[in-house]
Amino acid sequence: MTVDRLLPTREAEDLLDLVRDIADKELSPRVDGHERAETYPEGLFALLGEAGLLGLPYPEQYGGGEQPYEVYLQALEELAARWAAVAVAMSVHTLAAFPLLTFGTDAQRGRWADDILSGRLIGGYSLSEPQAGSDAAALTCRADKDTDGYRINGAKAWITHGGEAGFYALFARTSPGSDGISCFLAPGHTDGLTFGRPEEKMGLHAIPTTAAFWDNALLDPDRLIGREGQGLQIAFSALDSGRLGIAACATGLAQAALDAAVAYAHERTAFGRKIIDHQGLGFLLADMAAAVDSARATYLDAARRRDAGRPYSRQASVAKLIATDAAMKVTTDAVQVFGGYGYTRDYPVERYMREAKIMQIFEGTNQIQRLVISRRLAD
Incomplete structure (x- = not known):
């Protein structure tokens, strides 16, 4: 549709x-x-x-x-x-x-x-670490300054496009404390940078997600973005926008699941009628449609605030929370509409359900979104 x-x-x-x-x-x-x-x-x-x-x-x-x-x-x-x-x-x-x-x-x-x-260089975002996912201030990957630039040592995790990207927005520690994180524009191919094998994920199979290992890799001084110690400010500012991107992706995924379910409900018959004409199923589809429309409205509200130069951090977290929870519910319900066929790979709804799950996790889990929202309410 x-x-x-x-x-x-x-x-x-x-x-x-x-x-x-x-x-x-x-x-x-x-x-x-x-x-x-x-x-x-x-x-x-x-x-x-x-x-x-x-x-x-x-x-x-x-x-x-x-x-x-x-x-x-x-x-x-x-x-x-x-x-x-x-x-x-x-x-x-x-x-x-x-x-x-x-x-x-x-x-x-x-x-x-x-x-x-232009897409000549595709980017990856390298913030998370094996022991520092949502707790970005706990990063241990180091960027030690020397006469030639910055020596990077440490491990990064969960990098979308890992090993394929032409550059990475890399966050590494230049000094102790939460104000000791800095941001770098790191080239995708650097001596001392290697990648783990792609994670064996539940979904999103076509794009690799990997760990990265920095072993005394040298970055030129001009690869530092902003000033030393500004990394967390940059990271959190970027994530407000990134959460809106994930909200939009989740909404598109939910829309695809809704469209597939509606089309199937028009084709499939039971007890002499199209299954969409049975009230129980019709109401289920109506709830799915309401969830998709609501998800879209929340991300558009946050985006319009961003476009107007108004604060939107809380609204970005609301959009990410609402849209990704909606995607999980709508894709699961789409499988239900298909019945046994929904559990097979003959139809795409089983893939949609698998893909929806990760959207509740990356760019800050939905539990973290609730934390962000509650703290903004307390301000």
Whole structure:
């Protein structure tokens, strides 16, 4: 089903038409094969970059699309409705570009932004560590300054696009304490940087998630983004935007599950009627539709606050919480609508359910989102 969207400009409507066309022609025909075989979609991100989709919310002067965040997120939702793994990787790329585009110097942006926003360099976000997931202040990966730059030593975990990315937004410790974390734009291929084998995940199989190991790797001094000790400020600021990206991906995934369930309910008959005409199932589908619409409304509210320059951190956490919980519920209900067939790989709803689970976990678990929301209410 094509979502009836309220977009701010005719240009935005044309952009969403382009995104749908690319998604239908380039993503939909490939998703099942790559997800089943767990193979990386070579060339796909270059195509998205050539179409201008990898820099949508960033300034034109650096090669971006300069679109409002509410437009970018709706484009992301359209991609997620066809291929969740690709949309998540695009969201992570946008997240990884945030430190450079927001906190970098003019010289740094002039050097790297065009390659990043055009998709010539795909980004990964390297914040989590094996013993420091949601507790970012507990990072132990070190960046020791010497005469040549910064020597990086330590391990990172759960990196989307790990081993495939052309750069990483890397957060490492330059001094003790919570104000001792710094941010670096690290090249994807550096002497002393290696990656673990891809995690054997429940879903999102086409895009690798890996650990990274830094062994006395040298980063040039100009790879530092912002000032030393500013890393947590940068990371948390980026995550507010990144949570909106995941909310949009979750909404697209839920929309795909709803569409599949409605189509099946129109085709399947029981007791002489289409199953959608049975009140029990019709009400279930109605609840699914309400959940998808509610998820979309929450991320758009937060995005519009961001676009207006207003505080939106609490609303970003609300959107991530509501949208990802909705995706888990809607995809599970979609399997129920299909009955026994929903539990087989003959239909995509079993994949949707597996993909939805991780969205309640990354970019801060939904328990962390509740913590963020409650603390904002106490301010």
